[in-house]
Amino acid sequence: MSLIDLITGNAGNQVASDAENKFGISKNQVIALLAVAAPLVISYLRKKSQESPDEANALNNALDRDHDGSILNDPSQAAARQQEGGSILDHIFGGQKATVENQLSQNTGISMDKIGPILAMLAPLIMGYIGKEKQANNVNSGGGLGDLLGGILGGAQNQAQAQPSNPLNDILGQVLGGGQQQQSSGNPLNDILGQVLGGGQQQQQQGGLGGLLGSILGGR
Numbered sequence: 001m002s003l004i005d006l007i008t009g010n011a012g013n014q015v016a017s018d019a020e021n022k023f024g025i026s027k028n029q030v031i032a033l034l035a036v037a038a039p040l041v042i043s044y045l046r047k048k049s050q051e052s053p054d055e056a057n058a059l060n061n062a063l064d065r066d067h068d069g070s071i072l073n074d075p076s077q078a079a080a081r082q083q084e085g086g087s088i089l090d091h092i093f094g095g096q097k098a099t100v101e102n103q104l105s106q107n108t109g110i111s112m113d114k115i116g117p118i119l120a121m122l123a124p125l126i127m128g129y130i131g132k133e134k135q136a137n138n139v140n141s142g143g144g145l146g147d148l149l150g151g152i153l154g155g156a157q158n159q160a161q162a163q164p165s166n167p168l169n170d171i172l173g174q175v176l177g178g179g180q181q182q183q184s185s186g187n188p189l190n191d192i193l194g195q196v197l198g199g200g201q202q203q204q205q206q207g208g209l210g211g212l213l214g215s216i217l218g219g220r
Helices: 003-008 010-023 028-053 052-066 082-108 112-136 140-163 167-176 188-196 200-204 211-218
Strands: none
Touching: 003 010, 003 028, 003 112, 003 140, 010 028, 010 112, 028 052, 028 082, 028 112, 052 112, 052 140, 082 112, 082 211, 112 140
């Protein structure tokens, strides 16, 4: 299963519908959030895994213990695992969690009071997807996770760029297609946010991610 299949398939759609019912947020907004949040989470996990063997082993153990992919067959688990999802995001983003939520709120139009709880529903789904891909690719140690996560992102990029007619593919193509920035802020999370969401004033331009989100959200 590709990352785009996760976002546009049954699992992503059911969690989006559950979030719509629970929080009164448009299903399309939740899917757009997942389209941005999933590569962001995977990018940051990849960076942490590559930079720290301890982080890689911890992620490997967490996937084996808690994220076997069964949530993809029963996406209704996401709502029940919201508290767990919040803990996952706390670990991934640490003290930068509020910055991430603010950026995602600005880019999806989901209010700050709802962005965190919705992300917490999405986190177990994203982790379950990674766990399933880990099993499918026979990755049995933390050392191979960086390559696995990189492969997930690369595959999604290729698929999104090959199928540009779908607004969600357009979003993923832009999210994943920016490559490495030439300048680093010195903060890994900010660098990843810059790559995934684009930098600063770019978000005010119609041609940026905001414009693509508008195309799927009905011109918001």
